[in-house]
Structures are given as structure tokens and as C-alpha cells.
Amino acid sequence: MEKKIIIAGSGGQGILFFGKILAFTSMLEGKxxxxxxxYGAEMRGGTANxxxxxxDNMIGSPVVFSPDILIVMNKASLDKFQNMLIxxxxxxxxxxxxxxxDLRKDTRVVxxxxxxxxxxLGNTKSAxxxxxxxxxxxxxxxxxxxxxxxxxxxxxxxxxxxSVININSFLEGIKYIEDTESRHLRP
Numbered sequence: 001m002e003k004k005i006i007i008a009g010s011g012g013q014g015i016l017f018f019g020k021i022l023a024f025t026s027m028l029e030g031k032x033x034x035x036x037x038x039y040g041a042e043m044r045g046g047t048a049n050x051x052x053x054x055x056d057n058m059i060g061s062p063v064v065f066s067p068d069i070l071i072v073m074n075k076a077s078l079d080k081f082q083n084m085l086i087x088x089x090x091x092x093x094x095x096x097x098x099x100x101x102d103l104r105k106d107t108r109v110v111x112x113x114x115x116x117x118x119x120x121l122g123n124t125k126s127a128x129x130x131x132x133x134x135x136x137x138x139x140x141x142x143x144x145x146x147x148x149x150x151x152x153x154x155x156x157x158x159x160x161x162x163s164v165i166n167i168n169s170f171l172e173g174i175k176y177i178e179d180t181e182s183r184h185l186r187p
Contacts, residue, residue: 001056005051005067006064006081008070009094010048022132029142035050049081071091072091075097075101092109092112093112094113095112095113117169117173121165121172131173132147132170136174137177151170
């Protein structure tokens with residue numbers, strides 16, 4: 001198994017944190033992993049993206065030119081990275097912020113209203129964790145319990161409730177995908 005992932009959005013959307021959670025979870029599960037951040041000088045409000053490679057084997061380079069999975073949290077990121085996604089690749093996009101997108105026809109797209117869901121939970125900054133839940137629910141390449149364990153461990157070490165918000169947002173992303181898929185399976 002090897003997954004090449006690009007996560008992209010605006011600074012302040014937790015793009016790099018999203019990638020770190022994937023990287024830490026992968027290490028916890030005994031996989032090989034690289035995490036490579038990139039962000040504009042302006043940070044919050046500017047552009048941010050990271051690449052994550054998760055593999056059962058050694059990884060030769062952290063550079064990703066053609067991701068298997070693309071996660072975009074804003075229109076600028078969709079415009080910049082969509083053409084890099086491999087044919088039949090899997091794209092997740094925040095449909096709360098990317099309205100009526102012009103999408104390639106040769107990819108699989110999962111539209112998740114991550115910012116809206118996070119807002120209903122009381123914190124739009126957790127949209128990244130909603131999207132993380134959607135990713136894990138749709139792909140299953142990492143265990144849900146491993147991600148929850150990382151959040152719980154952080155909560156104990158840092159002594160704050162941010163992990164509770166992250167866990168709840170993550171679980172809502174999973175629930176959104178499960179509910180959406182069950183609606184599509186009904187006759």
C-alpha cells in the first residue's frame with residue numbers, strides 16, 4: 001500500500017496540522033511516512049499545502065507530482081492542484097467554500113460541506129478535522145481508533161479541550177460520509 005496525498009487550502013485552515021495527524025497516525029500504525037509542508041510567507045490567509053506519503057515500504061522522496069488523493073479546502077487550491085491528481089484519483093473538496101466547481105471528469109470527487117458541518121459544531125476552524133473524518137471513512141487506509149488515540153494523547157499532554165473539538169469534528173466527518181453513502185445505497 002502506498003498513498004500519495006496533497007492537502008491544500010488557506011493559511012489558518014489547519015492544512016499542515018491535517019497532514020501532521022496523518023503522519024503521526026501512520027507512524028503509530030507502523031507505516032513509513034513523509035510529511036512535507038509548504039506555505040506562503042503571509043501564513044494566515046495565504047496559501048498552505050502539504051504532501052503526505054504513507055507506505056508499507058521505504059519512501060524514496062517526499063515530493064509528490066501526481067497524488068492519488070487530493071484534499072482541497074478552497075477554490076484557489078482546487079485550481080492549482082486539480083490537474084496534478086492522477087486519473088481515477090480521489091478528490092475531497094470543501095463544498096461549503098467551493099461552489100459550482102469546474103471539475104475534471106476522470107477523477108472521483110467527494111464533496112463534503114466541511115466548514116458548514118464544523119460551524120454547526122460551533123467552531124469553523126475544525127473543518128480540517130471534519131475533512132479528515134471524511135477521508136478516513138471513505139478510504140479506510142488508517143484506523144479511526146488510532147486517530148482518536150492521538151487526539152486523546154495530545155489532550156492529556158497539553159491539558160486543553162481542543163482535542164475534544166477535534167475528535168467530535170473528526171467523528172462528524174465520518175458520520176457525514178456514512179450517512180451519504182447509505183442514502184446512495186437505498187433502492
